[in-house]
Amino acid sequence: DVKVTQSSRYLVKRTGEKVFLECVQDMDHENMFWYRQDPGLGLRLIYFSYDVKMKEKGDIPEGYSVSREKKERFSLILESASTNQTSMYLCASSSRDRGYTFGSGTRLTVV
Amino acid sequence: AQSVTQLGSHVSVSEGALVLLRCNYSSSVPPYLFWYVQYPNQGLQLLLKYTTGATLVKGINGFEAEFKKSETSFHLTKPSAHMSDAAEYFCAVTRAGGAQKLVFGQGTRLTINP
Numbered sequence: 116d117v118k119v120t121q122s123s124r125y126l127v128k129r130t131g132e133k134v135f136l137e138c139v140q141d142m143d144h145e146n147m148f149w150y151r152q153d154p155g156l157g158l159r160l161i162y163f164s165y166d167v168k169m170k171e172k173g174d175i176p177e178g179y180s181v182s183r184e185k186k187e188r189f190s191l192i193l194e195s196a197s198t199n200q201t202s203m204y205l206c207a208s209s210s211r212d213r214g215y216t217f218g219s220g221t222r223l224t225v226v
Numbered sequence: 227a228q229s230v231t232q233l234g235s236h237v238s239v240s241e242g243a244l245v246l247l248r249c250n251y252s253s254s255v256p257p258y259l260f261w262y263v264q265y266p267n268q269g270l271q272l273l274l275k276y277t278t279g280a281t282l283v284k285g286i287n288g289f290e291a292e293f294k295k296s297e298t299s300f301h302l303t304k305p306s307a308h309m310s311d312a313a314e315y316f317c318a319v320t321r322a323g324g325a326q327k328l329v330f331g332q333g334t335r336l337t338i339n340p
Contacts, residue, residue, distance in 0.1 A: 157316060158330040205269060209326050217269035
């Protein structure tokens with residue numbers, strides 16, 4: 116089965132810190148995505164990538180950047196963490212025939 | 227732009243009762259529709275999906291959904307609820323173009339009463 120692994124389940128960071136969230140998939144999927152999940156808002160797309168070094172903004176890219184240097188790894192970067200970025204972050208990968216697979220999520224708290 | 231509306235952020239049913247979770251979508255192109263389930267402290271798991279063909283789709287754990295184009299709906303049902311069905315459920319639709327971007331509804335938390 117496809118596996119999407121997010122490096123941390125829980126993170127606590129201070130306001131202003133640079134934060135890296137890492138995601139790795141093991142099935143050679145072309146597409147990778149970062150969503151944030153907030154109560155009552157569902158999942159909102161931050162960024163996605165359809166190939167190495169390729170990225171596109173989603174609905175809420177402000178305050179975030181991404182990096183995809185290798186096909187299996189997609190990193191989300193918070194340049195200067197703020198308290199309103201406290202959230203659950205979900206990574207996903209997909210291919211046309213296999214659909215989406217989600218990681219278990221990283222719950223980030225910014226204090 | 228595509229969007230999804232889930233009617234009811236919380237639904238509570240008794241064990242053994244019918245489960246009905248409502249989802250309406252808007253899309254300018256023929257949609258692909260999905261239902262995902264999220265158990266506590268876990269990621270999202272695909273329950274079922276509609277792409278083309280038969281409009282009644284069967285998924286895992288006894289769930290099914292029917293695509294009704296005239297009503298722009300994709301409601302999720304299960305004839306008899308189990309305690310293990312307690313979770314959050316998300317309806318999603320693909321956007322047009324590019325890499326299969328999913329647009330999600332707000333989610334519905336399902337509670338099962340003994």
